[in-house]
Amino acid sequence: MESTNLFTEHDHTLCDAFRQGLQDIKIMEEWLNVPRGLTKKEYTSMFRENKKMIEEQKLEIREANNKLQDTIHMSLRMDELLEREQNIKKRLNFFNLRFDGPDRLAQAKQIPLEDIMDFKHGFALCPHGEKTPSLKLYTKNNTWFCFSCQKGGDSVDLVMYRDGITLPEAVKLLLRT
Helix, strand or coil, X not given: CHHHHHHHHHHHHHHHHHHHHHHHHHHHHHHHCCCCCCCHHHHHHXXXXXXXXXXXXXXXXXXXXXXXXXXXXXXXXXXXXXXXXXXXXXXXXXXXXXXXXXXXXXXHHHXXXXXXCCCECCEECCCCCCCCCCEEEECCCCXXXXXXXXXXXXXXXXXXHHHCCCHHHHHHHHHCC
């Protein structure tokens, strides 16, 4: 919701800069249409007034540019903070699982791989998508390895890889809680 306000302010800043550019063009047109036959004093007076207006507009454009840069910087900073917040939430989920009970993780790892996937003669189709089974089951230590994509692990790793979920979600899914 806040990022929308930033972009609205950004749009206003761009419009203001555009309007100031148009005013600069009008001043130049007025300068080019200066009536002929004026005295040196009158030309100097007009020049000073226009020069002062141009300097003021340059200052306003610089200020608008600074505001625009600040807005962009704030937007990038907000994106960075949101990414940090997501990383912290992921870590908290992991630590909640660990403090919730390392036993739950150990229990989930003990679930036989045969209960998770269909193996025929110790092989299964890997979740990465293939026609020929290349995922090997090692029943002795309840682990797996895919000779095609070079990934492997235990039952929790297989559920995380197959379903594209986090560790806490995989443990909950395996333990059905």
